[in-house]
Each structure stands twice: as C-alpha cells, then as structure tokens.
Amino acid sequence: MKGAGLVVPSNELPYDFSKEVQSMLKRIQLATKEVAHLNINFSVELVDPEHLIVYTQRGKFDFKADHDRLIIVLVSYTSGFHNYSYDHIDKCWRSISDGHDMRGMYVRDFLHHCVGCPNLND
DSSP: OTTTTOOOOGGGSSSOHHHHHHHHHHHHHHHHHHHHTTSSSOEEEEEETTEEEEEOSSOEEEEEEETTTTEEEEEETTTEEEEEEEETTTTEEEETTTOOBHHHHHHHHHHHHSSSOOOOOO
C-alpha cells in the first residue's frame, strides 16, 4: 500500500485516531459477543477502549492501538502479526503490508476454528 509506512503526527490527521480505534474495537467486541454463546471456552474482553482480546478454545485474537505508529496491531493465533492503518477515504482499517481490510482477516481467521460469523458490516 503506497505511503502506508509513513507516520504523520496525530494532530495533522484528517480523522481522530483514538475515536476510529475505539469505534472499530467496539464493533468487533459487540459482533463477536453475539456469537460467543455458540462456542466453548470463549470470551471477549475489552481491556481498555483501545485494547480488545478475544479468547477462543484454541488461542486468542489481540487487537491493540499503537499511538506511536498510528496503527492497530492484531496478533492472531491463526495468522500471526498484522499492522493496520486507518484509511479515512474508505473508512476501514487496511493492512500496511498488502492493503487487505482488517475485518476480513479477523472473520476469515475466526471461521477457521469458531462457530458463527461476527457481522462487522456497518
């Protein structure tokens, strides 16, 4: 993704980084909680407004804001580490390595070992 590695001071961003992080993590939290009852040994923990952990029977998904780099770091027990920057034009979190949408990666990894499909659409 062109320019995704550039760091812009947060006061110069065309969006509110913390607000967008919190909005996305809240959306993931609520959508995942809707399917939690379908799974064994499963929980969703909003550690703070910018840190969410989804615990599954096989591992966890850990989403955390990195204010220094203005990204969300996702550590997935299925696919490893991913870094996402906010695309304020398309209003989504995109991988800084290949541009994929974070919602798609999470749902794909979730479906490998869990029951149900979190609805992360607006």
